Amino acid sequence: MTTSAILEDVFRWRRDVRHFRPEPVAEATLDELLQVASMAPSVGLSEPWRFMRVDSPTRRDAVRGIFARSQADALAERESEDAAAYARLKLAGLDDAPHHIAVFSVEDPIQGRGLGRRTMPETTVWSTVMAIHTFWLAAAARGIGVGWVSILEPEAVRQALESPASWRFIAYLCVGYPSERHDTPELERLGWEQRQSACREWVRR
Ligand SMILES: Cc1cc2nc3c(=O)[nH]c(=O)nc-3n(C[C@H](O)[C@H](O)[C@H](O)COP(=O)(O)O)c2cc1C
Incomplete structure (x- = not known):
């Protein structure tokens, strides 16, 4: 197989x-994933990402509780038919995933000396998202699954994990x-949403 095909x-x-199997990923492999994620591009070479392993059962329980509350709120806001379809989805593997990793972005990092962020300060967050995507792909290449959970109250998570206020x-x-x-998204397989072809066409001006 060619590199591009791989x-x-x-x-x-x-x-x-x-949906995860219970066996853990080797520590050396997790460290490798973090090293690969760190190869991501970042605005001004600021490397604003911070990956936090969440191993404590108490802290994991706290995050599960925040997820449950956010899910309940999301469900309550939906119309009945839509709510029923939403309720059938599994939107996190928090109970079976052997590893939990919270990812933060340093708001105003010293590293990078502000380069590239004067007019677009949100580029630090975009850099962190690129590191997450790199981590995700590096994991997939090793047969390891990643599930992104965003149905959470950010400030509650920050407090539960006692992360610095600047993250x-x-x-x-x-x-x-x-x-x-x-090879197809779970949301597509469950009939929630379908991939569209929009990005396969160029927008021309
Ligand atoms: C920023 C972001 C937040 C997401 N949050 C959630 C989430 O809270 N729960 C969930 O089940 N999936 C979440 N996802 C995963 C998307 O649902 C998923 O990427 C999409 O359905 C396409 O499926 P695929 O990643 O398998 O291609 C999130 C993905 C992104 C990029």
């Missing part, structure tokens, strides 16, 4: 994973070996 295969089979909460990742392998 890469495209990783893109095609990378999924948001919500903005970006993502909560469930990580482990997937119990199923698919």
